[in-house]
Amino acid sequence: MKxxxxxxxxxxxxxxxxxxxxxxAEVGDxxxxxxxxxxxxxxxxAALMGMEQGLFVTSGTMxxxxxxxxxxxxxxxxxxGQYGHTFLHEVGGMSALGGIFANTLPNQKDxxxxxxxxxxxxxxxxxxxxxxxxxxVENTQNQCGGLVISSGYMWELSALAKKKGxxxxxxxxxxxxAAVALGCPVDALTxxxxxxxxxxxxxxxxxxxxxLCGSEDFITKARRLRKMLxxxxxxxxxxxxxxxxxxxxxxxRLEEDHARATRLADAxxxxxxxxxxxxxxxxxxxxxxxxxxxxxNFDVLKERLEEERILIGFSGEREVRLVTHYWIHDEDVEHxxxxxxxxxx
Ligand SMILES: *Cc1c(COP(=O)(O)O)cnc(C)c1O
Numbered sequence: 001m002k003x004x005x006x007x008x009x010x011x012x013x014x015x016x017x018x019x020x021x022x023x024x025a026e027v028g029d030x031x032x033x034x035x036x037x038x039x040x041x042x043x044x045x046a047a048l049m050g051m052e053q054g055l056f057v058t059s060g061t062m063x064x065x066x067x068x069x070x071x072x073x074x075x076x077x078x079x080x081g082q083y084g085h086t087f088l089h090e091v092g093g094m095s096a097l098g099g100i101f102a103n104t105l106p107n108q109k110d111x112x113x114x115x116x117x118x119x120x121x122x123x124x125x126x127x128x129x130x131x132x133x134x135x136x137v138e139n140t141q142n143q144c145g146g147l148v149i150s151s152g153y154m155w156e157l158s159a160l161a162k163k164k165g166x167x168x169x170x171x172x173x174x175x176x177x178a179a180v181a182l183g184c185p186v187d188a189l190t191x192x193x194x195x196x197x198x199x200x201x202x203x204x205x206x207x208x209x210x211x212l213c214g215s216e217d218f219i220t221k222a223r224r225l226r227k228m229l230x231x232x233x234x235x236x237x238x239x240x241x242x243x244x245x246x247x248x249x250x251x252x253r254l255e256e257d258h259a260r261a262t263r264l265a266d267a268x269x270x271x272x273x274x275x276x277x278x279x280x281x282x283x284x285x286x287x288x289x290x291x292x293x294x295x296x297n298f299d300v301l302k303e304r305l306e307e308e309r310i311l312i313g314f315s316g317e318r319e320v321r322l323v324t325h326y327w328i329h330d331e332d333v334e335h336x337x338x339x340x341x342x343x344x345x
Contacts, residue, residue: 061093
């Protein structure tokens with residue numbers, strides 16, 4: 001039985017075109033740098049991001065960790081948002097594996113970090129303090145509602161980072177969603193940074209992988225650390241082939257996911273008991289607050305939807321998250337809305 005799975009865009013399975021490309025992929029040993037398909041993916045990704053080189057990695061988590069380990073020494077500090085994925089959902093890897101310290105700042109309502117607050121957070125030369133080395137921003141900002149961070153803000157942030165001598169890394173797991181929503185080329189959001197990670201395996205439908213991009217020197221160092229973490233994959237072209245289809249084809253259709261998120265948000269927020277907790281969707285995520293008097297028990301909501309083959313995510317005590325993606329079609333959206341309307345009777 002087919003489920004309409006709104007828990008995340010990570011649930012996307014590869015398209016037929018991807019499976020065909022994977023089967024036909026030319027491969028080699030990528031640890032020797034000899035996999036032509038991986039090399040092609042990496043250079044394509046770097047060109048799109050406005051950076052010198054790319055590195056195919058197993059996951060977004062590995063990409064972000066490598067960016068941090070490449071830039072920082074033990075005892076150094078990284079500034080990031082308190083709702084940042086790196087702070088919340090990357091298993092504290094930077095501390096566990098790198099001995100690197102997180103200095104979290106509040107994300108503003110629009111998902112950004114306040115520039116003045118960053119400026120004040122950067123440490124001086126006092127021997128009591130860790131050294132601040134890096135800033136990480138997330139685009140789209142997942143926990144704030146899948147919000148887009150503008151090119152204008154990114155340029156201001158990069159100017160600040162340069163002034164303070166800090167590296168700027170973008171956790172761009174969904175950077176293509178941001179670019180599509182803003183109607184700009186993706187490098188307008190990334191070229192000013194030192195490095196960026198983006199995910200192939202979310203809305204772009206590839207089965208596995210992310211790409212970390214940066215300067216030649218940075219990627220050379222990151223490649224060594226990737227090997228150290230056990231991320232040196234051999235005939236990975238089988239996976240990279242799907243990633244190439246992601247970049248060539250799947251980035252261009254994200255608008256459809258955004259339109260469906262908007263349709264869901266408009267319809268469900270009109271139903272008593274449900275309101276948009278993080279505003280109107282800007283990309284492919286809808287966050288809804290569930291009124292306690294309507295659904296005192298969350299499990300009932302979950303079960304009622306599951307009976308209708310609909311799976312949803314839970315992002316807070318009274319909050320659900322719906323994520324649209326390639327495998328959610330217009331008829332699914334209408335089925336979700338009709339089911340939701342019948343929940344409250
Ligand atoms: C999913 C995600 C990641 C990590 O990606 P994985 O491939 O799941 O490790 C990083 N940052 C953000 C914002 C994400 O949504």
